[in-house]
Amino acid sequence: MGVIKKHLTITKIAWQRALTYRFTVLAHRLGELGEMLVLILMWAAIYSGGGVIKGYSYREMITYILLGNLINVVVRNWLSSVVSRDIADGTLSQFLVKPMPYLRYILFREVGRISVAFAFSVVSSLLVIFFFTRYFIINTAPLMLAALAAIILLAFVTELLLSFLVGLIAFWTTEVDGIYATIDRLKKFFAGGYFPISLLPPVFVKASFLLPFGYSFFVPVQLYLGKIGIETAALGILIQLFWLALLYGIIQLVWNRGIKKYEGVGI
């Protein structure tokens, strides 16, 4: 009990802090909403002649964008900038003297920190879906929904570890913003965030399945649309678990190296 309470306290306090910035958060969400509408407009124009593109009907494409964005706002985080700032300005020292590992502390804090943005985003995404109900494909197969939930949950944790790892770059260089922006774009591409990866040659689809990024957008929507079966989804979950373990291992390695460096320059 105590252990759970300990970690939830961190989350709760971060959540309270996030609430103090609710208007900024809300403003950001409006921008995102605009971006999503632009995508929908674009596809509407492309499909105006009717027909099917690479196996996607108009309704499937709209569902892809709407559901994909909903999943994306559920799994994302902004941990890398937090971690890099802690390292660059020496705040990390505060955590090194405390009887709790930094990774654990910062993960629970991030969950609280993103909670407000999360809530706003989910609500606004659902509103848009409601607005486009006519085009949105409904699928309620229970087994599929269960697999979908598992994939999304694992993707959430994977994204946290990925961000943490990227944030650790700050141990070696103080100029990290450019690197982060580039990594984010690559991630979004392989995740199918710009358009379904299946519009590209099959090798990209394969890459998207094997890399961890696709599970934050492309793979779960493919499952929802019935374009992949439950067996493929199960295999996907195994790949996700493999990535989680690998990322955790890499984080330990990079962290230990980074800390040595941190000590060396004595920030």
Next chain:
Amino acid sequence: MPIIEVKNLSKTYEYYKKEPGFIQSLKGLFRREKLYAQAVSEINFSIEEGELVGFLGPNGAGKTTTLKMLSGILHPSGGEARVLGYVPWKRQAAYQKQFALIMGQKNQLWWDLPAMESFILNKEIYEIPDAEFGKNLDELVDLLGVREILSVPVRKLSLGQRMKCELIAALLHKPRVLFLDEPTIGLDVVAQKNIRDFIKRYNREKKTTIILTSHYMEDIKELCERVIIIDHSRILYDGKLAELINKYAAHKQLTVTFNDHGVSREQVERFGELAEFSPYKIVIRVERSKAKDAAAAILASELPVDDILIDEVEIDEVVRRIFKNTR
């Protein structure tokens, strides 16, 4: 047995040489020259439980680096240290629960939230039982007189109030060892004194071992019986503050006041080195052993002496002179 033991502790920082200019920066992308800076070199000291020791030294002398090694943030380049029997840089939770580090220039409190939230967080991180937390918090809050501000967001507090809350956050788990790095930096005179009084009282009542660094001589004079003076990464002096004066202040000061028409410079120059001169008041510096004789000579002279005082040289001045000599 000492609670803190430091043997030949050293720390060398690595950094890269950076030449100014665009071409040099480009070169730096391919080949960089590694440089080393000795922050602490082979220092030795030990501290007994309950002592309040002051680290004194100019910026960059190695005070903060030493505290960072003792609190486990930095790994030394050489030597050993034990605090409460632990090697600090192993960062064992059992050690971390028994000490605290406060840096005057960094805060651990959550900026946008009331200090109380940060206290609750520390309660969980340090696994402080409910009853003990309540008791410690009450005691600290009363001692520092900050009950009304606990529910105000930290960013709205004054610097002095914030430092008080920082102290509470760091002391909730009742550390046996406390490292204070510039706890009064930037505070006004009243706030400085408040913090000082609190530290003094806390050390006396709880027998907490404290190492304190400060730029302000006032802090050290008020709080520390023992000082360790560090400059250029080495220890120059380790001992009682009072003895520092005997050892390093070779002079005493004679302050003489005159009445009638006062005196002229020529009349008094022969008694010693003039530190201050005005016709009615002079300050002369005389060798320690000759102070009495000089005073007697002045009294015996035909000068219109009103009063004469023999003083020790100010400690600030002694310290300043120590640092000047090592440069």
